[in-house]
Amino acid sequence: MTTTxxxxxxxVPAGTAIHATLPGAHFFDAYAVADPHPATSALHTWLDVxxxxxxxxxxxxxxxxxxxxxxxxxxxxxxxxxxxPASGGAPSDARSYRVGDRVGIFVIRHLxxxxxxxxxxxxxxxxxxxxxxxxxxxxxxxxxxxxTVVHIHNTLGHAYMAVITPFHRLIVxxxxxxxxxAPRHGQR
Numbered sequence: 001m002t003t004t005x006x007x008x009x010x011x012v013p014a015g016t017a018i019h020a021t022l023p024g025a026h027f028f029d030a031y032a033v034a035d036p037h038p039a040t041s042a043l044h045t046w047l048d049v050x051x052x053x054x055x056x057x058x059x060x061x062x063x064x065x066x067x068x069x070x071x072x073x074x075x076x077x078x079x080x081x082x083x084x085p086a087s088g089g090a091p092s093d094a095r096s097y098r099v100g101d102r103v104g105i106f107v108i109r110h111l112x113x114x115x116x117x118x119x120x121x122x123x124x125x126x127x128x129x130x131x132x133x134x135x136x137x138x139x140x141x142x143x144x145x146x147x148t149v150v151h152i153h154n155t156l157g158h159a160y161m162a163v164i165t166p167f168h169r170l171i172v173x174x175x176x177x178x179x180x181x182a183p184r185h186g187q188r
Contacts, residue, residue, distance in 0.1 A: 005034035005141070005180040007173045012147045017110040017117045018130030021149045026125075027161055029169070030147040033176040035133060038142035042116040043103075044094035045144055045179070046131045050104055052178040057171050124157035125150055144179065146172055 089096025106118030136142040
């Protein structure tokens with residue numbers, strides 16, 4: 001019998017590196033789900049999330065990349081894009097990455113076993129995404145929290161966020177639901 005673990009809206013976790021970026025933010029959100037692999041690192045879990053990203057997100061990002069170029073912004077590529085870490089290690093090996101390496105559309109800004117913060121800056125806004133791992137409380141379940149913090153620089157940034165926010169929420173929820181549906185350790 002499979003247990004479903006719904007995606008929940010939560011607060012950006014206090015005491016995390018992403019929480020420290022909240023002052024002055026124009027947009028932020030956070031979603032949590034049960035962690036199917038609590039013994040893995042935050043970056044390992046993020047790579048797992050990317051591997052499970054729905055195919056339709058590629059189409060949305062391709063449209064986004066084409067449209068933003070019309071107003072002078074940069075295309076960011078795809079969430080699942082693989083970039084070789086500076087260490088020379090395999091892009092699929094979380095242990096190969098360091099701060100400054102690129103993972104998909106983001107650059108790693110903070111890296112620990114419990115949290116990875118990645119960012120993407122442009123002239124209209126700065127985006128940071130964090131995946132944090134939270135151990136199980138007594139009688140509870142370990143969780144993963146995916147947080148986003150956005151600092152907007154101009155009118156274009158506000159317009160961009162007004163358009164992109166519903167898609168962002170849909171993508172994040174879908175990614176986390178797919179992660180939660182992953183087989184638990186010890187299950188096949």
